[in-house]
Amino acid sequence: MFNLITSYLILGAILFSIGLYGALSKKNAVIILLSIELMLNAVNLNLIAFSKLGVNPSLTGQIFSLFNITVAAAEAAVGIAILIALYRNRGTSEVTDMDLMKH
Amino acid sequence: MESVFTHYAWLIPLLPLIAFLILISGGRQMKESGAYIGILLTLGAFILSILVLSERLNGNAVDYSWNNFEWIKIGDFSFSMGFEVTNLNALMLVIVTFVSLLVNIYSKAYMHDDERISVFFSYVALFTFSMLGLVISENLIELYIFWELVGVCSFLLVGFWYFKPEAKAAAKKAFIVTRIGDVGLFLAILVLFWHMPGHYMDFNSIHNAIQENQLSDGILTLVALLIFVGAMGKSGQFPLHTWLPDAMEGPTPISALIHAATMVAAGVYLVARTFVIFLESPVALDVVAYVGGFTAIFAATIAITQTDLKRVLAYSTVSQLGYMMMALGLGTWGSYSAGIFHLFTHAFFKALLFLAAGSVIHAIMKQNIHEMGGLASKMKVTAWTFAIGALALSGIAPLSGFWSKDAILTEAYASNPLLFYVGLITAFFTAFYMARLFFLVFMGKPRSAYSAHESPSAMTVPLIILAVLAVVAGFIFMPTMPWLGEWLTGEELHEHTNWTVIVLSNLVGLLGILLGWAMYLKQSVPSDLLSKRLPWIYQLSYRKYYIDELYQYIIIRPLRALGDGLQLFDHYVVDGSVRLTSHTVVQLGKFGARLQNGQLQNYGLITLLGFIVIAAIIMGRRFL
Amino acid sequence: MLNNMLAFLSSGENISFMLFSILIIGGAVYMISFTRVIHMVISLAFTFVSLAGLYVLLEAEFVAFVQILIYAGAISILMIFGIMMTKHGSEEEIQPARLLHNILLLAGSLGFFGIIAYAISKAEFPQAGTFNAGEDNTRAVGELLYTQHVIPFELVSVLLTVAFIGAIILAKKEEE
Numbered sequence: 001m002f003n004l005i006t007s008y009l010i011l012g013a014i015l016f017s018i019g020l021y022g023a024l025s026k027k028n029a030v031i032i033l034l035s036i037e038l039m040l041n042a043v044n045l046n047l048i049a050f051s052k053l054g055v056n057p058s059l060t061g062q063i064f065s066l067f068n069i070t071v072a073a074a075e076a077a078v079g080i081a082i083l084i085a086l087y088r089n090r091g092t093s094e095v096t097d098m099d100l101m102k103h
Numbered sequence: 104m105e106s107v108f109t110h111y112a113w114l115i116p117l118l119p120l121i122a123f124l125i126l127i128s129g130g131r132q133m134k135e136s137g138a139y140i141g142i143l144l145t146l147g148a149f150i151l152s153i154l155v156l157s158e159r160l161n162g163n164a165v166d167y168s169w170n171n172f173e174w175i176k177i178g179d180f181s182f183s184m185g186f187e188v189t190n191l192n193a194l195m196l197v198i199v200t201f202v203s204l205l206v207n208i209y210s211k212a213y214m215h216d217d218e219r220i221s222v223f224f225s226y227v228a229l230f231t232f233s234m235l236g237l238v239i240s241e242n243l244i245e246l247y248i249f250w251e252l253v254g255v256c257s258f259l260l261v262g263f264w265y266f267k268p269e270a271k272a273a274a275k276k277a278f279i280v281t282r283i284g285d286v287g288l289f290l291a292i293l294v295l296f297w298h299m300p301g302h303y304m305d306f307n308s309i310h311n312a313i314q315e316n317q318l319s320d321g322i323l324t325l326v327a328l329l330i331f332v333g334a335m336g337k338s339g340q341f342p343l344h345t346w347l348p349d350a351m352e353g354p355t356p357i358s359a360l361i362h363a364a365t366m367v368a369a370g371v372y373l374v375a376r377t378f379v380i381f382l383e384s385p386v387a388l389d390v391v392a393y394v395g396g397f398t399a400i401f402a403a404t405i406a407i408t409q410t411d412l413k414r415v416l417a418y419s420t421v422s423q424l425g426y427m428m429m430a431l432g433l434g435t436w437g438s439y440s441a442g443i444f445h446l447f448t449h450a451f452f453k454a455l456l457f458l459a460a461g462s463v464i465h466a467i468m469k470q471n472i473h474e475m476g477g478l479a480s481k482m483k484v485t486a487w488t489f490a491i492g493a494l495a496l497s498g499i500a501p502l503s504g505f506w507s508k509d510a511i512l513t514e515a516y517a518s519n520p521l522l523f524y525v526g527l528i529t530a531f532f533t534a535f536y537m538a539r540l541f542f543l544v545f546m547g548k549p550r551s552a553y554s555a556h557e558s559p560s561a562m563t564v565p566l567i568i569l570a571v572l573a574v575v576a577g578f579i580f581m582p583t584m585p586w587l588g589e590w591l592t593g594e595e596l597h598e599h600t601n602w603t604v605i606v607l608s609n610l611v612g613l614l615g616i617l618l619g620w621a622m623y624l625k626q627s628v629p630s631d632l633l634s635k636r637l638p639w640i641y642q643l644s645y646r647k648y649y650i651d652e653l654y655q656y657i658i659i660r661p662l663r664a665l666g667d668g669l670q671l672f673d674h675y676v677v678d679g680s681v682r683l684t685s686h687t688v689v690q691l692g693k694f695g696a697r698l699q700n701g702q703l704q705n706y707g708l709i710t711l712l713g714f715i716v717i718a719a720i721i722m723g724r725r726f727l
Numbered sequence: 728m729l730n731n732m733l734a735f736l737s738s739g740e741n742i743s744f745m746l747f748s749i750l751i752i753g754g755a756v757y758m759i760s761f762t763r764v765i766h767m768v769i770s771l772a773f774t775f776v777s778l779a780g781l782y783v784l785l786e787a788e789f790v791a792f793v794q795i796l797i798y799a800g801a802i803s804i805l806m807i808f809g810i811m812m813t814k815h816g817s818e819e820e821i822q823p824a825r826l827l828h829n830i831l832l833l834a835g836s837l838g839f840f841g842i843i844a845y846a847i848s849k850a851e852f853p854q855a856g857t858f859n860a861g862e863d864n865t866r867a868v869g870e871l872l873y874t875q876h877v878i879p880f881e882l883v884s885v886l887l888t889v890a891f892i893g894a895i896i897l898a899k900k901e902e903e
């Protein structure tokens with residue numbers, strides 16, 4: 001039962017669930033971005049765990065996680081930029097106030 | 104002689120229709136020129152009618168009917184329209200076009216100051232068209248269409264001065280009350296259509312079917328009674344007479360044209376046209392005769408006490424129509440021709456009376472006869488022509504009214520003594536109220552301040568023409584030379600010259616006039632004799648036997664209450680359910696819109712839950 | 728079960744895995760439960776650093792290095808900047824009364840975790856080959872990037888360029 005890969009995967013699942021919870025419950029947009037980073041990290045952990053302990057161990061998993069980190073970094077930068085622009089225009093950084101698209 | 108013009112009889116109604124179309128497309132700007140168009144085209148129709156009639160007079164002309172215009176074709180049943188010229192409707196064509204022509208001329212002066220004079224003439228033209236169409240219709244359904252059209256025209260013309268509330272109410276009343284009768288006619292047509300072999304509705308087929316005994320007696324009685332209900336509505340027979348006096352709110356020429364000479368006679372014409380059906384049903388004939396007789400005497404007693412010039416004439420019209428119905432109801436070809444003859448003469452002298460009354464009203468702008476008096480000196484032509492009309496109506500020899508009334512009374516004397524006496528008493532009342540009218544209006548001293556003057560020649564000339572006709576029209580059917588009856592019915596008529604009747608009818612007429620003279624001119628008999636001694640009888644007559652009030656309480660109030668109830672039902676139950684439905688949908692939409700609240704995290708949550716549900720389903724399938 | 732646990736903990740690698748796991752989960756949980764935004768970022772930085780430790784355990788030294796640089800360094804700092812630039816009134820994360828939302832969310836998250844955990848526990852992972860991280864992990868990764876994965880690599884560089892230009896344009900003050 002205590003297969004090592006299983007433990008890593010469970011850990012990833014826990015991280016992902018916590019990130020999910022944070023992304024959907026927090027009001028501050030920065031924290032939501034952080035939660036999303038957490039979820040991406042959970043994916044990275046899976047990739048790296050599989051690269052060593054998967055069916056066909058290879059370095060490709062690590063390469064993938066590198067790409068993932070790059071994209072996550074870009075996403076964080078653009079996300080923060082959007083938040084700042086929004087904050088400047090609407091005076092708030094809370095997602096509950098960002099409901100212009102309703103109806 | 105070849106019947107050339109008869110083949111073109113369809114042009115007669117068409118000419119007024121053209122006038123109507125021109126006038127209605129010309130709009131109100133046409134003013135006076137509209138009157139000339141109406142007069143000219145009606146004149147054309149009149150000339151053509153005369154030509155048709157002259158052809159009919161020539162020997163034994165056969166009835167001409169043409170019905171090749173196919174209107175509806177359903178399966179192997181086809182329904183065609185056309186026209187038919189018989190002696191009866193050739194005569195009617197002349198009456199209608201003639202009176203219509205005179206009224207057109209008269210109205211040109213009478214309606215001179217009205218803004219909507221061209222509209223008026225367009226309505227008159229439309230009416231003339233419908234009435235002529237009614238007359239030459241070749242089958243019952245066609246007749247019914249025109250029957251309704253004249254009803255519409257009557258409505259439009261009674262309500263012509265729609266800014267007067269009384270006129271509006273009168274127009275509505277005229278329309279609704281006659282509709283009750285129309286329903287009867289409609290039902291008659293339906294019943295007949297159902298039972299006629301081959302569903303033919305033209306008069307010839309009906310005639311043949313009856314002669315071949317293809318319809319049972321019960322059906323014929325039913326049809327005859329229903330047709331008579333229709334005739335009652337249009338001809339103002341009791342108990343559907345109430346609309347006719349109120350219809351006097353319309354312009355006076357209209358009263359003369361529609362509500363004296365032509366449209367109200369349509370009921371009589373209808374009964375005459377379908378006379379073969381009535382002949383098969385003694386019950387229906389009796390109903391016609393007694394309703395007619397009752398209406399005659401009933402309306403005459405009301406006319407005695409009325410104070411409005413036109414209303415007296417209106418009740419007189421109702422009474423005379425009752426006379427005609429009574430004649431038809433006697434159920435012989437002799438009485439038939441007497442009834443039609445009375446229709447013929449009545450058209451002239453009643454139109455004359457109305458037009459003369461219009462001349463008076465035009466001159467002094469008053470309608471209450473107690474405010475008039477002494478007009479004879481100022482309006483000579485009007486007074487003389489009115490006197491001739493009144494004498495004709497009273498049945499004084501040798502004016503036209505005498506001959507026709509005498510013909511009816513002779514028939515009644517021969518077959519139904521009760522109706523004879525009713526007719527005689529009615530004749531007395533008629534003479535009395537006409538004398539009262541004449542003496543109050545034209546004789547004595549003026550009872551209120553006004554400046555009277557004779558009307559323009561456009562109004563007096565029709566009066567004179569009609570007066571001449573009111574004098575001479577009777578000579579075509581004297582007891583000694585009954586060729587009109589034979590011409591109309593095609594039967595050999597027995598000539599009954601009954602001197603008793605002649606003397607009696609003249610006597611009661613003179614008596615009535617004498618009494619009127621004594622009461623209202625000489626005043627040797629106090630004019631309030633009756634109202635003092637027997638005030639309730641006077642009141643009864645003055646208030647028209649409370650028929651209107653009765654209808655108000657028995658029919659209108661309950662109907663209105665029912666209507667109010669139904670309106671409440673409509674408002675709360677029907678509308679309520681509609682509102683509930685729409686409200687539910689709107690709320691549903693709002694609920695849906697509320698889900699669309701722009702909250703990103705809600706969307707995410709719902710997506711997550713949806714994912715879980717789907718995943719759970721997929722996983723659950725593994726256990727199944 | 729306890730024996731299993733003990734057997735699991737007997738290996739040094741496993742013990743360090745446990746330690747790092749506790750740090751990771753603790754950091755994440757604190758991130759959720761802290762009320763001040765700055766504290767959240769710092770607790771998440773712990774998680775990122777601990778994750779780097781796990782990467783080392785998994786013989787991914789280069790990725791661990793990048794993880795510390797990018798996440799624990801750049802992104803955390805970026806987030807702190809973001810917080811400071813959008814700071815308004817109270818720093819406190821005031822939880823509004825979204826009780827139903829939160830309950831449903833908790834249930835959803837747990838359910839999600841349950842499904843994933845179930846799937847993982849049911850799955851089998853046969854170890855077919857052995858993992859060779861290369862003598863020099865960084866070198867091996869670099870070689871792989873410039874040979875086999877060179878096209879995605881170039882594409883990612885384009886993505887990064889676009890992202891940073893976009894971020895600059897977005898965050899720049901709009902001209903009047």
